[in-house]
Amino acid sequence: MKRFFAFIAAAAMLSLTACGAADSSSDTETASQTEEETIAEEAIEWTEPPTEPATIMELPEHEGANVVKVVAGSTFTGALTDNGSLYMWGANGYGQCGDGTGEHIMEPKKILEHVKDFALSKEDSHGGAIMEDGSLYMWGFNYDSQVGNHSKENQLEPLKVMDNVSRISFDGERSAAVTEDGKLYMWGDNDDDSLYALRLIYTESFPRAYEPTLVMEDVRDVALGYDHAAVIDNNDDLYLWGHNLCGQIGNGDREDQPRPVKVMENVQSVSLGHQKSAALTKDGELYVWGYNPNGYLHKDMEELQTTPYKIMDNVKDYSLCSYHQTAVTEDGKLYVWGWNEKYQLGNGSDDNVTEPLHLLNGIAGASAGMYHTVVLSEDGSVFTMGENMIYQLGDGTTSSKSRPTQIIVPDEPVTSTEPETEAATEEVTDSAEETEPASSDETAESTEEAADSTEATETTASDETEETESAE
Numbered sequence: 001m002k003r004f005f006a007f008i009a010a011a012a013m014l015s016l017t018a019c020g021a022a023d024s025s026s027d028t029e030t031a032s033q034t035e036e037e038t039i040a041e042e043a044i045e046w047t048e049p050p051t052e053p054a055t056i057m058e059l060p061e062h063e064g065a066n067v068v069k070v071v072a073g074s075t076f077t078g079a080l081t082d083n084g085s086l087y088m089w090g091a092n093g094y095g096q097c098g099d100g101t102g103e104h105i106m107e108p109k110k111i112l113e114h115v116k117d118f119a120l121s122k123e124d125s126h127g128g129a130i131m132e133d134g135s136l137y138m139w140g141f142n143y144d145s146q147v148g149n150h151s152k153e154n155q156l157e158p159l160k161v162m163d164n165v166s167r168i169s170f171d172g173e174r175s176a177a178v179t180e181d182g183k184l185y186m187w188g189d190n191d192d193d194s195l196y197a198l199r200l201i202y203t204e205s206f207p208r209a210y211e212p213t214l215v216m217e218d219v220r221d222v223a224l225g226y227d228h229a230a231v232i233d234n235n236d237d238l239y240l241w242g243h244n245l246c247g248q249i250g251n252g253d254r255e256d257q258p259r260p261v262k263v264m265e266n267v268q269s270v271s272l273g274h275q276k277s278a279a280l281t282k283d284g285e286l287y288v289w290g291y292n293p294n295g296y297l298h299k300d301m302e303e304l305q306t307t308p309y310k311i312m313d314n315v316k317d318y319s320l321c322s323y324h325q326t327a328v329t330e331d332g333k334l335y336v337w338g339w340n341e342k343y344q345l346g347n348g349s350d351d352n353v354t355e356p357l358h359l360l361n362g363i364a365g366a367s368a369g370m371y372h373t374v375v376l377s378e379d380g381s382v383f384t385m386g387e388n389m390i391y392q393l394g395d396g397t398t399s400s401k402s403r404p405t406q407i408i409v410p411d412e413p414v415t416s417t418e419p420e421t422e423a424a425t426e427e428v429t430d431s432a433e434e435t436e437p438a439s440s441d442e443t444a445e446s447t448e449e450a451a452d453s454t455e456a457t458e459t460t461a462s463d464e465t466e467e468t469e470s471a472e
Contacts, residue, residue, distance in 0.1 A: 065411040066380035072369025073120030086112040090392035095156035096125035098139035123172030136165040144173040144189035145210045171224040184219040185212035225272030238267040246275040247306030248290035273320040286312040296338040299354035319368045326366035334363040342371040343402040344386030382407045
């Protein structure tokens with residue numbers, strides 16, 4: 001089983017058909033060995049976003065815990081409070097919420113304490129948290145060994161994987177972590193002939209890395225997309241590699257890139273989606289490129305945008321998923337745009353939006369999930385909107401919301417001194433030696449059958465809840 005959702009595979013096939021085929025290339029080892037460096041040029045002069053709606057929604061008063069970060073996964077969501085407590089809710093059939101039950105969670109539920117940062121997969125169903133001591137704990141769907149615990153069994157609760165971690169990123173079948181000394185480790189699936197997220201060190205004879213494996217050094221940040229990857233080095237230079245059918249690498253062509261290609265300089269952060277990419281510079285300039293069907297990235301871009309295209313200035317936070325995105329400016333304005341048939345833009349409509357639309361004021365951050373969005377206000381409140389078939393909005397219902405709905409994250413005290421989970425492995429792998437998973441083929445088949453069963457359950461939940469509520 002390659003994907004948690006059937007529509008992911010369908011979307012991938014549609015995208016591949018639209019973008020055409022590209023040539024494959026050979027392997028490589030480090031970003032510093034790239035054959036050529038392509039600094040993408042600015043495509044347009046930035047213009048102001050469209051006129052603000054006649055009425056910007058007024059946010060209600062703060063309730064509950066003081067939240068400092070929110071993340072939207074595929075059909076699950078997380079929030080981190082100022083006392084280091086991590087709360088999760090939504091789909092949980094594969095353990096992606098990490099509470100140990102495997103049952104869907106209707107409202108925010110604490111799963112960990114002493115958390116410094118966390119990330120969730122937007123393409124599938126696993127997650128991870130960096131603890132205050134720098135250790136990395138992971139949980140969720142694990143058929144492709146993306147949890148990194150030398151197994152293929154789903155991990156229902158947080159399990160320690162490695163130490164000294166500063167940054168993490170996950171796509172559907174792979175995971176990546178940057179250590180405090182700038183080393184990049186990656187693990188998970190690598191059995192597609194054209195996928196290069198791990199191909200830096202692995203070939204067809206090494207289809208998976210069952211635990212974190214060293215890939216390169218001198219890395220500050222990392223991001224994984226559906227079929228490509230990116231790193232920012234210690235000089236703030238942005239490198240990408242992987243599939244390039246739709247120009248998502250950003251180097252001006254559509255040939256697959258097995259080796260890291262330098263695309264931009266002075267980059268603060270990078271975000272990758274389904275065959276598309278975005279970068280935020282240290283000056284607050286937002287660039288996007290890649291697959292742009294129906295103008296979902298921006299109405300003025302090419303459908304296959306092969307170089308970074310600046311669309312906004314003064315941006316401090318940006319999130320990209322399959323077909324919609326969010327941006328928060330330095331003055332706290334939230335802009336949303338892209339595909340909107342699931343009400344994920346929260347503007348009270350299901351009409352698609354092809355340029356940044358001002359939705360809210362007083363916002364600190366936002367995160368775009370598969371078909372939903374989660375928003376964090378400056379006072380620490382949480383708001384969600386969009387599809388809600390498996391409780392991913394966290395309001396206790398399965399009714400979708402077309403306007404931001406406040407979610408109360410419990411204000412609970414910290415009760416533990418450290419996580420009560422055991423480590424999966426004592427040390428990570430520094431070489432490309434092939435190893436076998438702890439589970440047998442029979443266990444793998446059993447895991448896949450369980451995943452199919454859970455998927456059917458989640459599909460049933462979707463069929464039973466199609467009502468959409470619009471906020472007044």
